[in-house]
Amino acid sequence: MNILDTIVAAKRKEVEERKSRQPLDLLERKEHFHRTTFSLAEFLKDPSKTGIIAEFKRKSPSKGIINGTADLWEVTAAYARLGASAISILTDEEFFGGSSQDLMDARSLNIPLLRKDFIIDPYQIYEARAIGADVILLIAACLTPEETRKLAMLAAEMQLSVLLELHDEEELGHVNEFTPIIGINNRNLKTFEVNIEKSLEMASKLPPHAIKVAESGIDKIATIQLFRENGFDGFLIGEQFMKAADPAKAFELFIQELKSNKLG
Numbered sequence: 001m002n003i004l005d006t007i008v009a010a011k012r013k014e015v016e017e018r019k020s021r022q023p024l025d026l027l028e029r030k031e032h033f034h035r036t037t038f039s040l041a042e043f044l045k046d047p048s049k050t051g052i053i054a055e056f057k058r059k060s061p062s063k064g065i066i067n068g069t070a071d072l073w074e075v076t077a078a079y080a081r082l083g084a085s086a087i088s089i090l091t092d093e094e095f096f097g098g099s100s101q102d103l104m105d106a107r108s109l110n111i112p113l114l115r116k117d118f119i120i121d122p123y124q125i126y127e128a129r130a131i132g133a134d135v136i137l138l139i140a141a142c143l144t145p146e147e148t149r150k151l152a153m154l155a156a157e158m159q160l161s162v163l164l165e166l167h168d169e170e171e172l173g174h175v176n177e178f179t180p181i182i183g184i185n186n187r188n189l190k191t192f193e194v195n196i197e198k199s200l201e202m203a204s205k206l207p208p209h210a211i212k213v214a215e216s217g218i219d220k221i222a223t224i225q226l227f228r229e230n231g232f233d234g235f236l237i238g239e240q241f242m243k244a245a246d247p248a249k250a251f252e253l254f255i256q257e258l259k260s261n262k263l264g
């Protein structure tokens with residue numbers, strides 16, 4: 001079994017447990033279930049923002065502990081204030097050290113919040129809505145095209161944006177009318193290998209109107225510029241900020257450099 005298979009098997013068990021602890025009708029009664037959501041597409045296209053989807057990630061199976069001490073509110077509030085277009089929060093506990101509580105702690109920010117998790121069941125979409133997420137991630141590598149379509153349609157009904165994550169050409173069949181925003185993960189979730197070229201290679205194969213997001217392994221302004229030239233609107237960045245003792249400061253410096261580059 002590769003790591004993705006291991007994660008998905010654990011996730012199936014976890015979801016069954018959560019369903020028995022908190023059935024759907026209870027989730028639907030949560031206060032945040034009925035609040036309005038922010039549109040990821042609108043925030044990514046807003047020229048006053050940077051296109052960066054800044055991530056809060058404490059650990060990962062590929063890197064181990066990335067940051068064991070960062071304060072969720074301090075970091076995400078800085079991301080929002082300093083020009084991120086959206087914030088990604090890992091909610092998987094077992095492999096990424098996150099939680100639903102982490103996402104709930106950030107929900108007063110006026111910016112789209114992406115629930116970063118391995119979604120395989122409609123229950124998790126209701127849950128995402130109930131904890132205050134605006135966006136869900138659907139990873140093609142853990143779904144069939146038909147499952148992707150059904151989950152994306154449900155998300156749309158619930159006013160959630162969808163970021164559909166692809167890694168290679170074989171996954172293009174997952175794209176459908178409910179997935180206008182497509183992320184290309186430069187990291188292969190089965191081997192952890194990171195190849196920045198993946199995004200560039202895939203860009204020309206996506207539908208022309210897709211909103212494109214490059215994901216993982218981005219640690220330089222030059223890479224963002226290269227991606228922009230190739231039609232990308234969004235850049236999902238985690239480790240580059242989280243590996244710093246002070247991720248808020250690391251984000252601030254990165255943004256300063258990005259802005260001075262644009263002017264120069």
Ligand SMILES: O=P(O)(O)OC[C@@H](O)[C@@H](O)c1c[nH]c2ccccc12
Pocket residue numbers: 055057116117139165185215216217218236237238239240
């Ligand atoms: O920390 P990085 O290399 O900047 O990557 C961020 C993000 O793309 C990565 O965390 C990610 C992309 N897709 C995922 C799916 C599940 C968990 C994590 C991810």
